[in-house]
Amino acid sequence: MGDILGLVAKRLGLGLVILFIISIIIFFMVELLPGDIAEAVLGQGATEENLKALREQMGLNDPAIIRYLGWLKGAVVFDFGRSIVTQEPVISVIGERFVNTLFLATYAAVIAVPIAITLGVIVALLRNTIFDRVVNVLTLTSISSPEFFLGYILILYFSVKWSMFPAIASLSDGMSFWELLERTFLPALTLVLVVVAHMMRMTRAAIINLLASPYIEMARLKGTPPWKVIVKHALPNAWAPIINVVALNLAYLITGVVLVEVVFVYPGIGQALVDAVSKRDFPVVQACCLIFAATFILLNLAADVGAILTNPRLRHPK
Amino acid sequence: MKHPKNQEMIDRLADAARTGRISRRSFMRHSLAAGMTVSAATGLWTAKAQAEPKRGGTFRLAQHDGNSGDSHDPGLYESNAEILLAHTFRAFLTQIMPDGTLAGDVATEWSASEDASEWTFKLNPKATFHSGGKVTAEDVVASMNFHRGDDSTSTAKALMTGVKDIIAEDEQTVTFKMESGNADLPWLMTDYHLVILPRNEDGTANWQSGDGCGPYRLDTWEPGRLASLTRHEDWHGEGAYFDAVEVIFINDPNARQTALVTGDADATSWLENKTMALLERHPDVDVINVPSAQTVTMPMFCDHEPFTDVDVRNALKLSIKREEMVDTILFGAGSVANDFHHSPAMPYYPDDIEQRTYDPDKAKSLLKKAGKENLSVTLHSADSIATGAVDVAILYAEHAKAAGIDIKVQREPNDGYWSDVWLKKPWCMVAWGARPTPDVMYSLAYKSDAAWNESHWQNEEFNKLLAQAKSELDDSLRAEMYRDMAILAKDDGGTVIPYWMNFVYGKRKNVGTTGEYTNAWQLDGYRACSRWWFES
Numbered sequence: 031m032g033d034i035l036g037l038v039a040k041r042l043g044l045g046l047v048i049l050f051i052i053s054i055i056i057f058f059m060v061e062l063l064p065g066d067i068a069e070a071v072l073g074q075g076a077t078e079e080n081l082k083a084l085r086e087q088m089g090l091n092d093p094a095i096i097r098y099l100g101w102l103k104g105a106v107v108f109d110f111g112r113s114i115v116t117q118e119p120v121i122s123v124i125g126e127r128f129v130n131t132l133f134l135a136t137y138a139a140v141i142a143v144p145i146a147i148t149l150g151v152i153v154a155l156l157r158n159t160i161f162d163r164v165v166n167v168l169t170l171t172s173i174s175s176p177e178f179f180l181g182y183i184l185i186l187y188f189s190v191k192w193s194m195f196p197a198i199a200s201l202s203d204g205m206s207f208w209e210l211l212e213r214t215f216l217p218a219l220t221l222v223l224v225v226v227a228h229m230m231r232m233t234r235a236a237i238i239n240l241l242a243s244p245y246i247e248m249a250r251l252k253g254t255p256p257w258k259v260i261v262k263h264a265l266p267n268a269w270a271p272i273i274n275v276v277a278l279n280l281a282y283l284i285t286g287v288v289l290v291e292v293v294f295v296y297p298g299i300g301q302a303l304v305d306a307v308s309k310r311d312f313p314v315v316q317a318c319c320l321i322f323a324a325t326f327i328l329l330n331l332a333a334d335v336g337a338i339l340t341n342p343r344l345r346h347p348k
Numbered sequence: 349m350k351h352p353k354n355q356e357m358i359d360r361l362a363d364a365a366r367t368g369r370i371s372r373r374s375f376m377r378h379s380l381a382a383g384m385t386v387s388a389a390t391g392l393w394t395a396k397a398q399a400e401p402k403r404g405g406t407f408r409l410a411q412h413d414g415n416s417g418d419s420h421d422p423g424l425y426e427s428n429a430e431i432l433l434a435h436t437f438r439a440f441l442t443q444i445m446p447d448g449t450l451a452g453d454v455a456t457e458w459s460a461s462e463d464a465s466e467w468t469f470k471l472n473p474k475a476t477f478h479s480g481g482k483v484t485a486e487d488v489v490a491s492m493n494f495h496r497g498d499d500s501t502s503t504a505k506a507l508m509t510g511v512k513d514i515i516a517e518d519e520q521t522v523t524f525k526m527e528s529g530n531a532d533l534p535w536l537m538t539d540y541h542l543v544i545l546p547r548n549e550d551g552t553a554n555w556q557s558g559d560g561c562g563p564y565r566l567d568t569w570e571p572g573r574l575a576s577l578t579r580h581e582d583w584h585g586e587g588a589y590f591d592a593v594e595v596i597f598i599n600d601p602n603a604r605q606t607a608l609v610t611g612d613a614d615a616t617s618w619l620e621n622k623t624m625a626l627l628e629r630h631p632d633v634d635v636i637n638v639p640s641a642q643t644v645t646m647p648m649f650c651d652h653e654p655f656t657d658v659d660v661r662n663a664l665k666l667s668i669k670r671e672e673m674v675d676t677i678l679f680g681a682g683s684v685a686n687d688f689h690h691s692p693a694m695p696y697y698p699d700d701i702e703q704r705t706y707d708p709d710k711a712k713s714l715l716k717k718a719g720k721e722n723l724s725v726t727l728h729s730a731d732s733i734a735t736g737a738v739d740v741a742i743l744y745a746e747h748a749k750a751a752g753i754d755i756k757v758q759r760e761p762n763d764g765y766w767s768d769v770w771l772k773k774p775w776c777m778v779a780w781g782a783r784p785t786p787d788v789m790y791s792l793a794y795k796s797d798a799a800w801n802e803s804h805w806q807n808e809e810f811n812k813l814l815a816q817a818k819s820e821l822d823d824s825l826r827a828e829m830y831r832d833m834a835i836l837a838k839d840d841g842g843t844v845i846p847y848w849m850n851f852v853y854g855k856r857k858n859v860g861t862t863g864e865y866t867n868a869w870q871l872d873g874y875r876a877c878s879r880w881w882f883e884s
Contacts, residue, residue, distance in 0.1 A: 069767045077799055080423075083501045115417035116571065123416065126570075182602065189610050197606045198410075198613075200574060200596045292600045295607075297573045305416040305572060308763070314416075 038335060045327035049320060053105070056319045057098050060312055067114055067310040088114055101316065110317040115309050120317045124302050128321060130201065131298040134214055135283035138221035143276055146226045150233025150272075155260055157238060169227035181220045181293035188216055199294040217294040221287060225279040232275040236268035270337035277333035285322045401860060401881040407590040409877065410604045410613035414597025416572035420555050422543045423495060423502030428617065428870070429597050431540045433569070435874040436593065437478075437577055438543035438560035439585075441469055441488070442534050444784060444873055446864035448695070450534055453585065454483055454544050454561060464529035464819045469537075471520045474584040477546050478565040479557075485516035490547035492524075494555070504541035506792065506799070529819020531826065535695075535784045538868065563588035563878035572597055577877070589881035608633055608854050615855035615880070617870045621679040621735070624852055631857075637681050638851045640867040641691035641782035641789075644734050646727065646744075647803035649774040650842040654725065658840055659718040663711040664725070665704060665844050667748040673846045676743065677736040681852050685845040688837035689794065690786045690830060693848070693867035696823075698831035701838065711751035724754040728769050728776035732762035737777055740846060771802055778802060782868055786830050790814050794837065803842035810836045858883050 068084040085091055104111050110120035149169075153162045172180060189197035195215050205213070237260055240246060249263045250256075288300030299318060306314035414429035425434060441455040452458075455469040475483035492514050495502040513525040524533060536542070544561055545553040558566050563585060564577035575595040579588050596613065598604045601620045607613040609630060619627060619635060628635045648655035648664070655661055670684040683692070686703055690696075715721050729741040738759055745755035760769045760776075769776050783789040793800045796811050810833055817829040837843070851870045855861070860883040866873035872880070 063763065069764070077503075077506065079498075080501045080503060080505060083499055087501065113417070116419050185606055190606065193610070196612060197610050198596065198598070198603065202574065202576075203568075293603055295596065295598045295600070295603050297570070301572065302416045309415065309417040311417060 034335060034338065037338070038331065041331045041334065045324070045331065048327060049323055052323045053102065053316060053320060054098070056316055057101075057312070058094070060307070060310065060315055061094050063307075063310065067312070097312075101313065105316070105320070111313040113306075113311055113314050115311045120313045123314055124299055124317055124321075127297055127299045127302050130296065131284055131287070131300070133210075134217060134221070134287070134296060134298060135280065137211070137214060137218040138225070138283055139280055141218065142222040142225050142279075143229065145222070146229035146276075147233050147272065149226070150230040151237065151260055151265065153230070154234045154237040154241075154264075155256055157234070165230070169230055172223040173225075173227035176289070177220055177224055177287075178289045178293050180223055181217070181290055184216050184220055185293070197294070199296040201297060214294075214296065217287075217290050217296050220290050220294075221283055225283065229272070229275050229279055233268070233272050236271045237264045240264045240267055266340065269340040273336040273340070274333045277329040277336075281326050281329045284325050401587075401589050402883065403589045403591070403881070405590050405882040406592040406594055407615070407859075407877060407880070407882075408594045408596065408613050409871075410598045410607045410616035411595050412597075412599055412601070412604060412616075412618045414572045414599060418571040420558050422541050422545070422555055423500065423504065425541050426503070428874075429572075429595075431869060432595065432617070432871065432874045433566070433575060434540050434543050435562070435869075436564050436595075436877045437558070437562045437566040438545070439475070439562040440539075440542060440544065441537040443875070444535075444538050444866050444868045446862055446866050446872060446879070448693070448866065450538070454488070455534075455537070458534050460531070460533075460821065464531045464533075464821055465526045467524045467526070467530075467533045468517070469522045469524075469534075471522065472584045473520060474582070475561050476580075476582045476584070477559050477561045478580055479546065479559045481546065482519075483544060483561050484519050484547075485522045486551075487547045487553075488522045488544055489514050489516050490551055490553040491543065491545040493551075494545070494553040495541060502541060504539060507536055507539055507541070507788075528815075530787075531817075531819055531821050532785045532787045536788065538784055540869075540874075564593055583878075585878065587878040590877065593877045605854075608856065611856065613856075614859050614882075615853070615871065615876060617853050619852045619854050621681045621852060624679060624681060627854060633854055634857055634859075635852065635854050636865060638865045638867050639683060639691075639693050639848065640851045641693045642849050642851075643685060643689070643691065643780050643845055643847065644737060644740065644849075645689065645778045645780060645793075645802070646775065646844040646846075647778060647793075648842040648844075649804045650806065651804045652774040654718075654720055654723060655774065655842055657718045657720065659714040660720055660723065661842050662839065663714040663718075663720075663723070663751065664748070664753065666707045666711040666714070667751040667753055668744050668844060668846055669706045669747045670846050672747075673740060673743060677740055678847060678849060681850040682847045683850075685847050686834075686838055687841065687843065687845050688834040689780070689789050689843065689845060690834050690837075691782075691848045693782065694784070694786055694789075696786055696827045696830045698827070698834050701831070701834055704838065706747065708748075708751035711748075711753070715752065722752055722754070724756065725775060726756045726758050726773075728758045728760050728773045730760045730762050730765045730769070730777075732765060733777050733779045734849070737779070741777060744846075771800065784868065786833075787814070787818055790833065790837075791818075794841070794843075805837075805840075805842045807836055807840055810840075855880070 067088060067090060068081045101111055112119055113123050116123065149165060153165050156162050185197045188195045196213055197216065199214050199217050201210065201213065241264060246259060246263055249259050287298060288304055290296065291298040291301045302314065303318040306318065411429050411432050413427045415427055418427055418430050422434065425431060440453045443451055443453040445451045452472065454472055454475045456472045458467060458469045460467050471483060471485060471488065477483060494500065495504040496508045496511065510526050510528060510530055511524055512527050515523045515525065517523055545555050546559050548554045563580055563583045565580045567576050567578055569575040574597065577593040579591055598607060604616045605619060605623060605627065608616045624635055627633055648661060650656065665687050674680060674682045674684055684703065686701060715723055727741050729738050731738055741757040745757055748755050770778055791814065792798060793802050794805060795801060795814060796806045813829050813833050817826050820826045820829065853870050860881045
């Protein structure tokens with residue numbers, strides 16, 4: 031176990047370095063965008079004088095490097111500063127939205143991961159049958175369609191035609207948990223459709239890959255039923271790649287859902303990031319990007335640790 | 349005895365009026381056609397047709413253009429979401445009524461000095477802030493001064509430049525002292541920036557608290573997400589029939605439409621023109637289509653080759669098929685414009701000026717006269733300006749080919765369009781929201797020394813008339829002047845104006861309205877929350 035803790039610590043340290051580099055990249059990328067914050071805030075109504083006044087107020091006359099360092103100093107202690115546009119603390123602008131995003135991602139993951147892995151095992155078992163083909167075609171179709179298109183199709187049938195679920199996933203305070211699940215069902219379902227294929231195909235491929243191994247042959251020869259061969263013998267060795275793909279998809283559920291948020295009017299973090307970029311709201315953009323980067327780093331770390339735990343050989347490197 | 353068929357029509361009309369499907373104007377026209385007298389029709393409109401508004405219910409509104417960066421700062425008001433809220437929880441000195449006339453909001457009456465350089469507003473003694481205090485003259489002074497002075501960041505500063513001083517005469521009287529006469533000042537007071545705010549101890553305006561004196565009190569607001577409001581029981585105006593208002597900000601046009609169709613929203617702002625015809629067939633939805641003064645303009649720099657020659661400018665104005673633009677780009681929800689920035693939805697509209705039509709031959713001969721045959725010009729546009737803005741430019745280029753003009757359409761990035769293209773490139777497309785009066789519009793973008801004189805147009809006579817009309821209190825004289833200015837702008841100016849865009853928005857059938865909608869903003873001048881009600 032000590033090895034694992036050491037590894038986690040090492041990876042976390044590396045993650046911090048990556049975060050730091052990412053923050054520099056983001057800051058100067060945003061800096062490169064045409065126009066400046068004052069112009070973006072005032073829009074078409076900007077005149078020379080009020081631009082000057084606003085720049086002064088926002089401290090935009092300092093060189094970029096000074097502003098970056100000032101920001102970094104706060105970020106180290108989780109103080110991301112105040113939104114340039116609304117003057118509210120960044121944490122309060124994106125905090126609740128991030129929680130919403132996490133909720134939707136969890137909701138989708140709780141449905142998608144078991145379905146994907148179960149389906150993957152079943153199609154591996156029934157490979158090259160009609161069932162395998164149909165499931166493959168269906169999941170590949172859903173992953174190949176853009177999310178917003180899937181969303182509109184679901185809205186058309188589930189809310190406009192059959193009135194089963196609400197089309198607008200706007201949340202309000204005082205909703206019960208069940209209401210919440212019902213309101214957010216369609217966006218969650220959209221996300222499920224998008225991520226299932228990838229995980230299922232990976233499960234299927236990983237298992238089928240192992241089926242040619244001698245030890246599987248052995249199990250089969252001693253008369254183990256096919257489902258047991260797969261679940262008991264093949265699956266434990268297939269976990270590592272599956273976990274990797276699941277982690278990647280979880281990261282996607284958190285960082286890549288802005289289109290779903292727009293279609294269903296879900297108050298998640300993606301929308302906040304898009305708004306912030308168009309308004310040149312650096313502190314919010316920075317904070318969002320850092321959160322996204324951290325999500326990727328942490329989930330990758332989790333995937334590695336998971337892979338090691340399921341594979342005794344990796345636990346005791348020579 | 350009335351003819352039975354006419355009686356049936358009158359019943360249908362009354363029904364249409366009750367549910368707000370018909371405006372007063374068309375109601376009168378059809379009623380007269382059905383054989384009623386004017387007084388009978390008027391009586392029917394007020395008594396039978398227009399059912400008494402009912403109080404109660406929570407009005408759920410889907411609003412576009414909500415951003416997480418929206419703020420309470422009225423000087424930075426820009427998005428439609430902010431403007432809607434400004435009209436719902438804050439109040440103004442004056443307001444534009446559904447029939448297009450000006451009425452009081454916080455002010456009850458106003459009067460001008462002889463030369464219109466001094467305006468006195470009497471405040472409504474019943475007006476109170478949500479926090480309890482009375483709206484006093486001092487509050488009004490503080491609110492207006494917020495948009496004046498050197499350190500003001502307000503985008504409404506330009507509106508207040510002519511104001512020399514604002515004085516609180518007594519608790520209920522405010523006087524605006526102007527550098528020169530401005531007969532439009534009461535109209536200017538409807539501008540969405542000029543909300544009435546409570547005053548701080550030190551005489552500055554307090555916009556941060558979110559306190560206001562409008563029909564609804566703002567309970568919660570999560571910018572870009574939702575806002576919930578409850579009725580301000582002590583509101584000074586008439587209306588505010590809903591007990592509460594819930595605004596959901598939905599930027600995706602499809603999602604807004606879905607919300608309206610599924611009943612998740614009772615009304616929605618800005619529906620897309622292309623689905624308008626389909627939505628009109630929905631049994632529970634009313635599509636409201638109101639002519640407005642919003643438009644796109646294409647200003648050419650009149651001091652830049654080849655636009656220095658008025659013949660070139662007019663040749664370009666002659667090379668556009670306006671009707672086709674209205675049909676294909678706006679799907680019919682608009683009307684043709686005539687190259688002067690004064691819409692039929694504004695007061696003093698001169699309706700007897702000849703409409704300029706597509707005439708490539710005449711354009712050709714004008715170009716020949718100017719020695720600019722085979723003219724080649726570049727028109728800059730971007731998608732974000734207005735729906736179909738790039739398509740307009742491309743269509744225009746096709747139309748102009750017949751006149752031997754080669755228009756190159758250059759598509760610019762949406763980002764930074766207003767800072768890098770507008771007022772910088774010699775010919776580009778510009779979106780203009782509705783302005784209340786021709787004076788505001790002309791002073792903003794056509795006056796010779798205006799910061800936003802987007803066509804660099806210098807016309808002495810036009811500027812002289814503009815200054816004269818500004819302080820003229822006699823309406824018929826003013827109308828005459830605006831007519832002359834329109835002709836000057838049309839025949840000498842450097843701006844091509846293809847069309848006026850209608851406001852298209854929607855409501856559920858069970859939402860009652862007067863059937864008339866102001867053309868100032870969407871959703872009845874963004875006052876739907878206080879002007880509309882639930883029928884059932």
